[in-house]
Amino acid sequence: MRTLKLILMISLSTVCAKGLSQDNIEKKVNDLLAKMTLAEKIGQMNQYTGFWEVTGPAPQGGDAANKYAQLKAGQIGSMLNVTGVKDVLALQKIAVEQTRLGIPLIIGYDVIHGFKTLSPIPLAEAASFDLAAIKNSAAMAAKEAAAAGINWTFAPMMDITRDARWGRVMEGAGEDSYYGALVAAARVQGFQGNLTENNLAACPKHYAGYGFAEGGRDYNTVDVSMQRLFNDILPPFQAAANAGALTFMNSFNTLNGVPATASAFLQRDILKGKWDFNGFIVSDWGSIREIMLHGYAADEAQAGQMAITAGSDMDMEGGIYVSQLEKLVKDGKVKESLIDDAVRRILLVKFKLGLFDNPYKYLDSNREKQITGSKEMHEAALDMAKKSIVLLKNDNNLLPLKKQSVRIALIGELAADKNSPLGSWRGAAVENSAVSVLEGMQKYTNNRLTYAKGTNVYNGQQGFTTEVKITPDNRSGFDEAINAAKNADVVVMVLGEYAFMTGEGRSRSHLDLPGNQQDLLKEILAVNKNVVLVLNNGRPLALEWEAANVPAIVEAWQLGTEAGNAIAQVLYGDYNPSGKLPMSFPYNVGQVPVYYNMLSTARGVQTDVFWSHYTDAPNTALFPFGYGLSYTTFEYKNLKVNKKDFAKGEPIKITVDLTNTGNYNGKEVAQLYLHDIAASIAQPVKKLKGFQLVELKKGETKTVEFTLTDKELGFYNNEGEYLVEPGKFTVFVGTSSAASLKADFNIME
Ligand code: BGC
Numbered sequence: 229m230r231t232l233k234l235i236l237m238i239s240l241s242t243v244c245a246k247g248l249s250q251d252n253i254e255k256k257v258n259d260l261l262a263k264m265t266l267a268e269k270i271g272q273m274n275q276y277t278g279f280w281e282v283t284g285p286a287p288q289g290g291d292a293a294n295k296y297a298q299l300k301a302g303q304i305g306s307m308l309n310v311t312g313v314k315d316v317l318a319l320q321k322i323a324v325e326q327t328r329l330g331i332p333l334i335i336g337y338d339v340i341h342g343f344k345t346l347s348p349i350p351l352a353e354a355a356s357f358d359l360a361a362i363k364n365s366a367a368m369a370a371k372e373a374a375a376a377g378i379n380w381t382f383a384p385m386m387d388i389t390r391d392a393r394w395g396r397v398m399e400g401a402g403e404d405s406y407y408g409a410l411v412a413a414a415r416v417q418g419f420q421g422n423l424t425e426n427n428l429a430a431c432p433k434h435y436a437g438y439g440f441a442e443g444g445r446d447y448n449t450v451d452v453s454m455q456r457l458f459n460d461i462l463p464p465f466q467a468a469a470n471a472g473a474l475t476f477m478n479s480f481n482t483l484n485g486v487p488a489t490a491s492a493f494l495q496r497d498i499l500k501g502k503w504d505f506n507g508f509i510v511s512d513w514g515s516i517r518e519i520m521l522h523g524y525a526a527d528e529a530q531a532g533q534m535a536i537t538a539g540s541d542m543d544m545e546g547g548i549y550v551s552q553l554e555k556l557v558k559d560g561k562v563k564e565s566l567i568d569d570a571v572r573r574i575l576l577v578k579f580k581l582g583l584f585d586n587p588y589k590y591l592d593s594n595r596e597k598q599i600t601g602s603k604e605m606h607e608a609a610l611d612m613a614k615k616s617i618v619l620l621k622n623d624n625n626l627l628p629l630k631k632q633s634v635r636i637a638l639i640g641e642l643a644a645d646k647n648s649p650l651g652s653w654r655g656a657a658v659e660n661s662a663v664s665v666l667e668g669m670q671k672y673t674n675n676r677l678t679y680a681k682g683t684n685v686y687n688g689q690q691g692f693t694t695e696v697k698i699t700p701d702n703r704s705g706f707d708e709a710i711n712a713a714k715n716a717d718v719v720v721m722v723l724g725e726y727a728f729m730t731g732e733g734r735s736r737s738h739l740d741l742p743g744n745q746q747d748l749l750k751e752i753l754a755v756n757k758n759v760v761l762v763l764n765n766g767r768p769l770a771l772e773w774e775a776a777n778v779p780a781i782v783e784a785w786q787l788g789t790e791a792g793n794a795i796a797q798v799l800y801g802d803y804n805p806s807g808k809l810p811m812s813f814p815y816n817v818g819q820v821p822v823y824y825n826m827l828s829t830a831r832g833v834q835t836d837v838f839w840s841h842y843t844d845a846p847n848t849a850l851f852p853f854g855y856g857l858s859y860t861t862f863e864y865k866n867l868k869v870n871k872k873d874f875a876k877g878e879p880i881k882i883t884v885d886l887t888n889t890g891n892y893n894g895k896e897v898a899q900l901y902l903h904d905i906a907a908s909i910a911q912p913v914k915k916l917k918g919f920q921l922v923e924l925k926k927g928e929t930k931t932v933e934f935t936l937t938d939k940e941l942g943f944y945n946n947e948g949e950y951l952v953e954p955g956k957f958t959v960f961v962g963t964s965s966a967a968s969l970k971a972d973f974n975i976m977e
Contacts, residue, residue: 256584257575260329261568266554268329269571271303273542274550275336275510278310282318302327303550305574306510306542308336308382311656313593316377324587332587334578336510339381339419339428340399340653341365343373345605345789346662348616349651349730349766350385350415352785354401354810355856356615357897358921359414366418368608369655370428375599376656377590379581380429382477382510384415386464387434390821392814393444395734398652398766398786400439402810403823403853405460406916409467416471425589429581432468434479434512436461436494441481444820446735450481455909457483458944466503474507474577478540480515487522489515490531495539498948508541508573517546528552533561541570606790613787613794618807619857620771623779626758628801628859629718636673637716638666639682639709639752640723640745642764648685648724649791651766652692652731661789665722665762668792672800678716682709682752685726686743692728701744706751713756720799721749722762727786730766739770739817746773753777762795768813775850783809801859806895806921808856808964812849819845824853824965825912832913854899854916854964860890860926864898864962867969874975879935884961884969886932888924895923900934901960901967902941907953909945914965934961941975 261269279295280287287293298304299322310319316335323333341347347365356362366384373381385399388408401411412432421427437457441448452461465476476499479488488494489511499505516535517528525531532552535543543549556562582589599605619627629636642648642665649662666679682705713719723745728734740746753759760780763769774781782805784795797803814822819842831839832847841847864884871880886898900918904911918934936959942952956974960967 253576253579256579257572260331260575261572263329264571266557266564266567268302269567270549270553271298271301272305272331272571272574273553273567274298274304275306275308275542275544276304277308277545282310282315298550299323300326302329302331304333305331306334306336308544310335311337311376311378313377313591313596317588317591320587320591331575332578332583334379334429334581334583335377336380336382336431337373337378337655338383338653339369339373339378339655340383340385341651342369342609342657342788343376343655344600344657345372345609346650346654346657347609347612348785348787349398350400351398351402351766351810352616352787353612354407354411355618355783355785355807356612357808357919358615359410361612361615362411363414363418364608365612366415367421368605370419370421371426372599372605373655374426374428374590375596378428379583379590380431380475381419382431382433383419384412384430384468385433386412386468387439388460388464389439389811390823391441391444392739392768392811392820393735393737393817394439394441395446395730395736395767396439396732397768397811398730401464403812404810404825404916405463407810407919408464412464412468413471416468416473420472420474423581425592425595429474429577430468431475431477431510432465432473433477434488435465435476435499435509436479436488437483438479438481444735446733447480450483452484454946454948455944458946458948462498465499469499469503469505474580476505476507476509477512478509478515480512480518482522482524487515487519487524489540490519490524490534490538492538500539502948506573507577508570509539510542511535511540511544511546513544514546516540516543516548529556532556536562536566536570541573609788610790610793613790614797614803616785616787616807617794617798617805618783618809619805619859620781620783620851620855621775621779622857622859625859626718626760626780627782627799629799631672631800634676634718635716636669636677637709637712637719637756638669638677638679639712639719639721639748641681641684642724643720643722644679644681648727648764649786649788651727651786651788652734654727657789663790663792665720665792665795668794668796669720669799672796678712680709680712681705682748683744685724685745701747703744706748709748710751710755713752716756718758718760719752719756720760720762721752722764723749724764724769725766727766737817739768739814739820741769749774749778760799762799768809768811770814770816770850772815772850783807804859804892804894806856806858806897808854808897809851810853812853813851815845815850818842819849822849824849825915827910828913848966852965854897855966856897856964858890858892858894858896860888860892860894862894862896862924862963863887863889864969867961867971869959869971869973871973871975879937880973882934882936882959882961884932885929886922886924887929888926891926893923893925895921896963898922898932899962899964899967901965902936903958903960904941904943904953905956905958907943907955908951909943911943914960916965
């Protein structure tokens with residue numbers, strides 16, 4: 229029997245919360261609570277989406293008039309989807325000046341990757357492996373949104389996912405939990421800052437398990453083991469709570485048979501219990517009502533009772549709390565103390581945001597004018613966009629492009645598209661407001677650039693609330709594109725997905741280039757071998773043919789407002805790409821889920837037939853997690869493990885010499901992975917446990933040091949306890965999850 233060392237993780241959330249003269253705020257909250265009627269308390273727990281033209285006349289009749297009456301009676305605590313100083317001010321004035329207690333509303337909005345000025349989609353940002361840049365990007369988004377009267381963003385989304393079919397992969401940080409936790413904390417800190425008028429309350433979502441929807445089909449069943457839950461799904465949420473996130477959002481899915489919104493295990497036991505989270509939990513859109521649709525509650529009353537009992541504090545657009553809770557309390561089915569706890573949490577957040585000190589804190593129209601779309605926003609978006617680009621292939625150094633005397637054919641509908649780069653969840657961005665690749669490249673090419681559309685991504689654009697079915701392929705633009713390619717030295721083809729092919733409700737069962745884009749690519753390659761494929765997409769794609777046949781491939785995602793400028797700067801070598809994939813790209817959809825940190829199987833090693841494999845595809849990804857090239861090359865040497873003082877409580881030190889062996893200055897994300905060789909729960913073949921962004925001039929060598937402590941060496945058991953077990957480990961260091969430099973070490977009891 230091995231000895232288990234149980235590590236008690238200190239809950240940082242308690243430490244953080246105390247910072248804000250907690251006692252004083254708590255007293256204010258309790259004083260206010262004591263003055264509230266039951267109906268007013270329940271009102272704080274009720275959130276509606278904007279339901280009328282706020283600056284127009286009051287609604288007359290119907291549902292809107294009903295809600296309007298609730299607003300004036302203090303029965304709405306929050307609104308979402310109302311933006312802009314003028315509208316938010318009109319709304320806030322009603323809450324503050326016309327209700328009995330004048331409790332300000334908290335105004336929520338999905339600020340996912342920017343507000344009016346957009347940064348790259350979150351998955352793309354994660355490819356930067358640059359936590360400072362990611363934090364700054366969240367801070368910029370918060371500043372622009374806060375200037376428009378918003379107090380609270382429904383972000384970051386931190387659902388770990390290994391299924392590229394799921395449309396919401398674009399909103400997260402990819403497949404790895406260790407990295408996901410760091411990104412989650414960076415985003416929370418970026419949004420919330422010091423809670424000034426330039427910040428927003430963050431709302432980590434979707435708690436929990438939503439990214440493991442079966443088959444990648446959005447809203448589908450989630451059935452995961454406890455080890456997956458504790459080791460893969462929950463760590464980013466815990467990191468977000470520790471970073472001081474003020475609110476959480478639960479999720480639509482059932483988790484092992486229980487709707488997350490009705491899960492006391494997730495909300496009361498873990499989040500509010502073990503992690504000591506003292507903010508509030510908002511439901512997802514109508515998810516309290518959906519408890520019935522999951523077949524878990526018989527009627528609205530039971531759904532409401534389950535949600536409040538489980539710890540859901542605010543009802544987003546479900547209307548259940550406001551219609552059911554009062555009676556449930558009066559009938560003795562829900563204790564008023566549960567309501568008090570929820571309201572206390574909501575008021576606490578409003579106090580922390582400063583809304584009681586000044587409900588109009590966020591409502592300065594001069595600030596709105598100065599900040600919205602400012603130079604600062606555009607510069608930050610461009611910086612983040614460049615850092616998010618991943619170079620997947622670059623045979624014979626086709627890239628960077630020469631700036632002089634090169635005739636370029638730029639091909640593909642997406643090359644001239646000013647809309648798709650904005651991505652899904654685009655806040656208040658104006659349609660077609662992104663810089664296209666065509667516009668970005670025109671700044672470099674002195675009229676030596678010919679553009680031809682070639683083909684559509686597929687026939688018919690999608691909008692946020694519309695879906696267009698793929699219709700038969702149209703080849704009418706092929707000839708023009710082939711001619712342009714024949715007369716060019718280099719062809720740049722921009723292919724991929726429209727913005728709204730990913731995001732909520734946008735799952736796909738194919739992962740290849742949609743429509744006849746690949747046919748066009750083949751015909752272009754037949755007349756000109758010098759093709760650079762620039763991908764614009766919101767998820768990993770299956771690019772087996774492309775990877776085998778196209779000499780240069782650049783993953784440029786949906787990069788936001790400055791997309792075209794960022795792509796042009798990378799193509800022309802003014803910026804040397806350093807991004808790494810935060811999610812594995814499969815050979816084909818049949819391999820999905822394919823992820824680097826899989827468990828060993830007893831039959832993982834190749835034999836003749838009877839080993840775990842596909843007969844027609846490898847087990848590993850085409851482009852694995854952590855993969856990405858540079859215009860220069862890097863060499864890793866001299867991996868050393870120093871654990872001499874580990875027993876005295878010092879970290880294990882891992883060092884490696886990293887040299888820039890190529891012809892450009894560059895930046896490398898040096899990565900460290902760990903494998904626990906034998907453990908009381910089978911461990912992944914590799915787990916990311918450290919990375920560093922290292923800048924190296926050409927020819928330069930630096931010794932990179934990583935440290936390993938109990939925090940990196942352990943794992944959670946099925947009860948959610950964190951264990952570090954003695955025994956043998958292998959450490960891998962290198963340029964991706966396929967890193968091959970390795971060393972073994974032992975830790976003793
Ligand atoms: C989504 C959430 C989002 C909410 C409000 C829901 O449909 O799942 O992520 O924050 O709508 O827009």
